[in-house]
Amino acid sequence: MFERFKGFVNKEFYHIFRDKRSMIILFGMPIVQILLFGFAITNEINNVEIAILDKSADSETEIIINKLNASPYFNIESEVRSEKEVEEVFQKGRVKAVLVFEKDFANNLQILNQANVQVITDATDPNTANTISNYVQSILQHHSDEINLQTEAPYKLEVKSQMFYNPELKSVYNFVPGVMTVILMLVSAMMTSISITREKEQGTMEILLVSPLKPIQVVVGKVFPYIFLSVINAIIILLLGFLVFQVPVEGSLILLALESVLFIITALSLGVLISTIAATQQAALMMSLMGLMLPVILLSGFIFPISSMPEPLQVLSNIIPAKWFIIILKGIMLKGVGIAFLWKETLILITMALVFIGISVKKYKIRLE
Amino acid sequence: MEKEKVIEVKELTKKFGDFTAVNSISFDVFKGEIFGFLGANGAGKTTAMKMLIGISKPTSGDAMVSHFDVHSQADEVKKNIGYMSQKFSMYDDLTIRENIKFFGGIYGLSRKHIKEKTGKLLEELQLQEVADSLVGSLPLGWKQKLAFMVSLLHEPQIVFLDEPTGGVDPITRRQFWELIYAEAHKGTTIFVTTHYMDEAEYCDRVSIMVEGKIEALDTPKKLKQSFNADSMNGVFLKLARNVE
Numbered sequence: 001m002f003e004r005f006k007g008f009v010n011k012e013f014y015h016i017f018r019d020k021r022s023m024i025i026l027f028g029m030p031i032v033q034i035l036l037f038g039f040a041i042t043n044e045i046n047n048v049e050i051a052i053l054d055k056s057a058d059s060e061t062e063i064i065i066n067k068l069n070a071s072p073y074f075n076i077e078s079e080v081r082s083e084k085e086v087e088e089v090f091q092k093g094r095v096k097a098v099l100v101f102e103k104d105f106a107n108n109l110q111i112l113n114q115a116n117v118q119v120i121t122d123a124t125d126p127n128t129a130n131t132i133s134n135y136v137q138s139i140l141q142h143h144s145d146e147i148n149l150q151t152e153a154p155y156k157l158e159v160k161s162q163m164f165y166n167p168e169l170k171s172v173y174n175f176v177p178g179v180m181t182v183i184l185m186l187v188s189a190m191m192t193s194i195s196i197t198r199e200k201e202q203g204t205m206e207i208l209l210v211s212p213l214k215p216i217q218v219v220v221g222k223v224f225p226y227i228f229l230s231v232i233n234a235i236i237i238l239l240l241g242f243l244v245f246q247v248p249v250e251g252s253l254i255l256l257a258l259e260s261v262l263f264i265i266t267a268l269s270l271g272v273l274i275s276t277i278a279a280t281q282q283a284a285l286m287m288s289l290m291g292l293m294l295p296v297i298l299l300s301g302f303i304f305p306i307s308s309m310p311e312p313l314q315v316l317s318n319i320i321p322a323k324w325f326i327i328i329l330k331g332i333m334l335k336g337v338g339i340a341f342l343w344k345e346t347l348i349l350i351t352m353a354l355v356f357i358g359i360s361v362k363k364y365k366i367r368l369e
Numbered sequence: 370m371e372k373e374k375v376i377e378v379k380e381l382t383k384k385f386g387d388f389t390a391v392n393s394i395s396f397d398v399f400k401g402e403i404f405g406f407l408g409a410n411g412a413g414k415t416t417a418m419k420m421l422i423g424i425s426k427p428t429s430g431d432a433m434v435s436h437f438d439v440h441s442q443a444d445e446v447k448k449n450i451g452y453m454s455q456k457f458s459m460y461d462d463l464t465i466r467e468n469i470k471f472f473g474g475i476y477g478l479s480r481k482h483i484k485e486k487t488g489k490l491l492e493e494l495q496l497q498e499v500a501d502s503l504v505g506s507l508p509l510g511w512k513q514k515l516a517f518m519v520s521l522l523h524e525p526q527i528v529f530l531d532e533p534t535g536g537v538d539p540i541t542r543r544q545f546w547e548l549i550y551a552e553a554h555k556g557t558t559i560f561v562t563t564h565y566m567d568e569a570e571y572c573d574r575v576s577i578m579v580e581g582k583i584e585a586l587d588t589p590k591k592l593k594q595s596f597n598a599d600s601m602n603g604v605f606l607k608l609a610r611n612v613e
Contacts, residue, residue, distance in 0.1 A: 007474030011463065018462045203456025209424045210452040211475045212444060 004213070008221035015195065016225060025191065030183045030233050034240045037175035045073050045131050050097045051089050053080040056105035060115070064143055068099070073135050090122050097121045097132045109147075165334040176241035177329035178302035180234060181322045184260070185296050187230050188267035189274065190288035196222055196275035197284040215364055223268050230264045231257075250336030259332065259342070262349050263325040269356035270321075276363040296322040324348050372399040374433075375527055375558045376421065381430035383416050390416040392581035393430065400526075403549060403559040405572030405589075409609065412578040414562050415531060421560070422529050423447050435526045448476075451520035455532035458516050461505030465496060468504055469519060476523035483522075490518050510541030517548055521557070528552070530561040534568065546571050566602040575601070577608055584608050 016022045050068070054061050069076045080086055080098060089095045100118040102108070109115040119136050121129035166173040196219070199205040208218050238256075241247035249256060270292065278284035297303060299313060300322035306314055317323050324345040331337045331345075339346065376398035383391040391413045398404045408414040419425035421434050423443035432439045435449040452458075459468045466487060473483035491497045494514055504512060513533060520528055530549075534542045546568065553559050561572070569575050569589060576586040585592055585608055589601055596604040 003480070004474055004477060007471055011460065011467070011471045014463055014467060015460070202461075203454050203458050204460060206424065206454050206456075207452060207458045207472075208475070210422050210447060210450070211472075212447045212477065213475050214444075 005217070005221060008213075008217075009224050012195070012222060012225040016229070022191065026187060026229055026233065027236075029186065030179070030237050031240065033179045033183065034176065034237055035244070037179050038172045038241075038245045045128060045135065047075050048073060048096050048128075048132055049075050049077040049094050050099060050132075050136075051078045051080045051086075051095045052076055053083070053086060053098055053100040055103045056101045058104075058106040060106035060109055061101045064101075064117075064140070065099075067139055067143060068136070071135075071139060073132075086120060095122070096128065097136065099136065172241070172245040173247055173334060174302075174330075176237065176245065176247045177326050177333060178300075180237045180241075180260075180329060181263070181300065181302065181325050182293070182296055183233055183237060184230050184264055184325075185267050185292055185322060186288075187233055188226055188264050189271035189292050190285065192223055192226050192268055192271035193274035193278065193284040193288055194281050195226075196272065197278050197281045200275075201280055216361075219272055219360075219364070223272065226268060226271075227261070227264055230267075231261065234260045234264075247333065249333050251332035252338060255339060255342075256329075256332045259325070259328050259346065259349075262346065262353065263321065263328075266321045266325075266349050266353040266356065269353050269360060273356050273360045273363070276360055295320050299323070300326055302326060321349060321352050374398070375400050375435055376404075376560065377431075377433040378421070379431045381417065381420060381432050382428050383413075383420060383425065384428045389581050391420070394578070394581075394583045395430075396576055396583060396586055398527075398558060398560060400558055401553055401556045402574060403553050403561065403572045405569050405575035406560060406562040406578070407564070407566075407569055407575055407605065408562075408578030410564070413581040414578050417578070418529060418531060418560070418562060422450060422452055448523075449526050451523070451525035451528035453513075453516045453520040453528070453530050453533055455535050459504050459512065459519065462503060464501050464503055465491070465507075465515065466500045468515075469522065472519050473522050478523060486522055490522075494518060510537045510544070513537060513541075514545055514548060517545065521552060525557070527558040527560060530559065532562055532564065534563065534565065542568070566600065566605055569601040569605075577605060579608060584611075 016026070052065055054065070065076060068074045077095060078089065080089055083100075086098050086100075089098065098120045100120065102116045102118075105115045105117075117140060119133050121132050123129040196205075199208065199222075205218075209215065213221075234257075238249065242249070271288070274284055274287050274291070278287055299306075299309075299317045299320050301317065302322070306317050306323065309317065328342050328345050328349075331342050335341075374397045376396075378397070379395050380393045381391060381395070382389065382393050394417060406414050406418065416425065420427045420439060421432055423434075423439055423446045427439065434446045437445040437449065439446055460471070463471065469487045469490060470483055473486060478486070487500075491500050494511075496511070496515070499507065504515070507515070517528075517530070517533060520530075534545050537545070542565070549559055549561070549571075561568075563569065572589060574586065574588050575592060576583050577592075578584070585596075585604070587595070592604045593599065593601065596607050598604045598607060
């Protein structure tokens with residue numbers, strides 16, 4: 001019995017290791033994705049070019065401009081002389097934001113205790129625009145705090161925000177759990193559904209079903225290698241995250257491993273489900289991409305926050321296993337929480353896995369009738 | 370002495386919704402016989418065969434294969450039959466040796482047994498030199514001969530061949546049939562579907578299915594006599610015309 005299973009799994013590894021495309025998806029993708037997301041695709045800003053329209057040109061504005069210039073985020077490229085020119089510099093495209101100081105800035109500040117700065121951003125890229133605006137505001141805030149300290153204003157309301165779990169707001173903290181989820185989904189669901197439908201297409205599935213192997217043995221035999229490979233992938237991703245981007249795992253590694261295996265099993269059962277529906281590898285690939293990858297990327301909270309989605313999409317996001325896994329991953333990796341805080345998400349994943357397995361078994365039987 | 374029946378089919382029927390693919394067919398196949406199962410595409414022969422090998426459940430009727438009931442003892446049936454399908458049924462990305470090992474393995478053969486069998490099989494087909502090359506690199510004719518031999522690894526009583534010679538040249542087909550003869554001579558029953566009428570001549574007995582029913586069943590010689598035709602092709606054409 002064990003001998004039979006071993007033979008089956010061996011054969012499956014031959015298929016995987018001898019297929020260049022499989023190997024690229026299995027081992028090239030996780031590395032490339034992590035590095036891409038970590039280095040290139042990031043919400044942080046660095047050396048953004050901004051321009052200044054200084055209608056006041058006094059000592060106070062000079063201090064502020066120097067502060068901005070000294071920060072790693074901004075490069076002050078040019079001076080703009082009139083409001084008309086603002087649009088021109090945006091149209092040239094290099095300048096992403098323009099700071100406008102009002103007339104008599106220093107005077108106003110001293111006499112009225114209030115002076116205005118306008119931040120105009122190029123919002124063709126709204127995310128960047130938002131970030132730039134936030135960064136500028138925080139530098140200005142910092143400056144005004146300093147002034148307040150000197151002058152001791154009678155009343156002041158100070159808001160100090162502190163970012164927990166990711167104090168430097170590194171986007172890679174968000175991407176490592178996200179990419180791990182995407183990769184595990186891809187490897188587990190897409191690769192298994194393709195490998196099972198390939199057997200159907202080649203006609204070898206028939207041979208397997210005519211053999212004394214039970215259908216369930218065939219499916220488990222096909223799925224098993226991918227559990228193994230997915231676990232290896234998860235380890236690669238975590239190691240890369242830790243070694244290259246210093247993304248920590250604050251919580252229990254064992255819990256992390258168990259939850260990952262649970263998610264892998266959920267994804268695998270989805271893959272099996274797809275393979276019972278799809279007749280060809282092409283169809284399986286399309287279904288995996290459209291039905292799994294897109295929701296995982298768009299609706300799981302990986303890239304777009306779920307809380308800012310319209311209501312119907314928020315509801316829809318609940319049926320996406322990846323959403324729950326990302327919550328679990330972030331909980332364990334960044335917050336260091338244990339099962340006491342994650343049992344609900346865990347239970348949801350377990351239920352989903354059972355439902356998918358149930359449907360697959362049923363579908364499988366119908367197909368045989 | 371009466372010949373041993375290894376397949377007994379009684380009023381076997383398969384319906385898909387309103388469509389009756391196999392309409393109450395009955396026949397027997399005897400031990401060591403080469404039984405030709407003929408019919409045009411869509412006549413229902415593949416469906417009938419799938420019921421006999423246990424991957425499709427009959428709507429009604431009975432079938433005993435190798436003395437086991439296809440309804441209730443499908444697992445036992447599977448252990449006692451071999452199967453090779455019209456689509457080539459081995460793994461292109463595995464070597465010949467690995468394929469043999471895999472298929473031997475899923476039929477529960479011991480490692481030692483597989484090793485013995487592999488040596489014998491390679492020698493018989495004179496494939497020793499390419500034993501470690503991928504099956505995908507072999508010509509189609511070789512693949513099919515190999516697939517046939519592999520379907521016999523576990524020494525089944527009956528082997529089902531679903532259009533085994535589709536797409537190969539006449540010489541290879543001839544060689545393939547020599548393998549079939551040799552195996553039948555050892556007492557293995559061969560159940561073969563084909564649409565090559567010349568191959569029908571090689572069979573001991575032939576059944577011809579038309580629109581879900583068996584319209585004729587006899588030795589090729591007697592069929593030609595009763596249909597007054599000089600070849601099986603003639604028999605087939607006359608039958609098809611009668612039904613229309």
